Amino acid sequence: MHHKIFKIIFFLSFVVFYSCQNSRTQDIDSVISKYDDTDFSVFKGSFIAIRQKNSSETTYMLGDSDGNKPLYFIEYDEITDKIILINNSILKKTKIPDYFSNKEIEKLITNFRKYDFALLSVDEDHNVFINPFDINSPALLIKFYKLPNKERVIKGYPYKQYKGNWYLKE
Incomplete structure (x- = not known):
C-alpha cells in the first residue's frame, strides 16, 4: 500500500514540476x-531593478550598466503615481x-514602468538584460545586439543561446 502511495505522490510531483517548467x-x-x-x-548605459514592491509603494535600484558606481534608490508612490524620493x-x-x-x-523610471x-x-553595446519575473534576481534573458559566435556566454552568470539573439540564464 505504501509503495502505491509513493508512486502516486512521485507521479503528481513530476506532473506539477513539468507543468511549472512548461x-x-x-x-x-x-x-x-x-x-x-x-x-x-532609452535605457543605454543604465541598470534598473525593482528592490521591493507592495500595493502602495515600489522601491527601484538604479545604476550604471557596468555596475561600477553606487546605486540610487528611488521610492515610487503607486497611489499618486509619482516618485517621492531619490x-x-x-x-x-x-x-x-x-x-x-x-x-x-524620472525619465528612466517612467519608461521602465511601461514594461512589466x-x-x-542596456549596456554600452546595446545588449539588453531582462528579468521579466523575479525581483532581486539576475537577468534571466539577454538579447545581444550582435550575435556572439558562441552558443554559451558568461555575463556574470552562464547564458545559453535560446532563440536567435536571445540567451537564457542556465
Whole structure:
C-alpha cells in the first residue's frame, strides 16, 4: 500500500514540476515574441531593478550598466503615481558625484514602468538584460545586439543561446 502511495505522490510531483517548467518556457517565449523588436536604447548605459514592491509603494535600484558606481534608490508612490524620493546617500558617502540628473532618473523610471519587468539593463553595446519575473534576481534573458559566435556566454552568470539573439540564464 505504501509503495502505491509513493508512486502516486512521485507521479503528481513530476506532473506539477513539468507543468511549472512548461509554463515558464511559454512565459519566456511570450516575452521574447513581445519584445523582440522593441528599441530599448532609452535605457543605454543604465541598470534598473525593482528592490521591493507592495500595493502602495515600489522601491527601484538604479545604476550604471557596468555596475561600477553606487546605486540610487528611488521610492515610487503607486497611489499618486509619482516618485517621492531619490536617495543618493551612497554616492554622497563615497564622494561620487551624481551620474544621473533627477530629470534623467524620472525619465528612466517612467519608461521602465511601461514594461512589466523586475530588471532591465542596456549596456554600452546595446545588449539588453531582462528579468521579466523575479525581483532581486539576475537577468534571466539577454538579447545581444550582435550575435556572439558562441552558443554559451558568461555575463556574470552562464547564458545559453535560446532563440536567435536571445540567451537564457542556465
